[in-house]
Amino acid sequence: MPRPKKHVFVCTQNRPQGHPRGSCVSSGCGAVMNEFMNQIQARQLFDDIALTNTGCLGPCGFGASVLVYPDGVMYGKLKVSDVQSIIEQHLLGGEPVKSLQVPTEVW
Amino acid sequence: MPRPKKHVFVCTQNRPQGHPRGSCVSSGCGAVMNEFMNQIQARQLFDDIALTNTGCLGPCGFGASVLVYPDGVMYGKLKVSDVQSIIEQHLLGGEPVKSLQVPTEVW
Numbered sequence: 756m757p758r759p760k761k762h763v764f765v766c767t768q769n770r771p772q773g774h775p776r777g778s779c780v781s782s783g784c785g786a787v788m789n790e791f792m793n794q795i796q797a798r799q800l801f802d803d804i805a806l807t808n809t810g811c812l813g814p815c816g817f818g819a820s821v822l823v824y825p826d827g828v829m830y831g832k833l834k835v836s837d838v839q840s841i842i843e844q845h846l847l848g849g850e851p852v853k854s855l856q857v858p859t860e861v862w
Numbered sequence: 863m864p865r866p867k868k869h870v871f872v873c874t875q876n877r878p879q880g881h882p883r884g885s886c887v888s889s890g891c892g893a894v895m896n897e898f899m900n901q902i903q904a905r906q907l908f909d910d911i912a913l914t915n916t917g918c919l920g921p922c923g924f925g926a927s928v929l930v931y932p933d934g935v936m937y938g939k940l941k942v943s944d945v946q947s948i949i950e951q952h953l954l955g956g957e958p959v960k961s962l963q964v965p966t967e968v969w
Contacts, residue, residue, distance in 0.1 A: 758969050762931070808916065809915065825933075
């Protein structure tokens, strides 16, 4: 891919049911990943926004976790309905969505 | 994890043997990932350097692929023996290792 303006990393870590750390899979990361993919495709943003699935990003209690670089902004507890505002306000508009970021003690 | 100074993303994408795109697994990414992990642990760099495995980063012909943010530097065709110079020159010293970067038309 070309070097993107924004690179979205979606944690897609899974763990067995009942694992004490939980996982982003159990918090619905698959649907969040799909929503990013669908919106990037629908808006034809492939040249500017890259999307990559990852292993554990750390804050398992705040899944689904999404990390945006080069800004270094970590979002947590994301739902499918949060994706549009991240794309429009942050990825395209340049302003991180503060209400969706994880607490500063987490990241 | 705390917000790191450098975040190392190692592609650990696998594909079936004989797949036309190949994969970073077939290019030895597992050993590269382990070497980063071992050196980060041996040098106790956990506070400053994060390490995350990812799905496909794009340049499959240049595996093992490693991407460093917030710099946005993509390394390619990495071997275990390349990891030490990336850690010392780039992650700690701040100067990307140009000889190990993928061509500019790739990233």
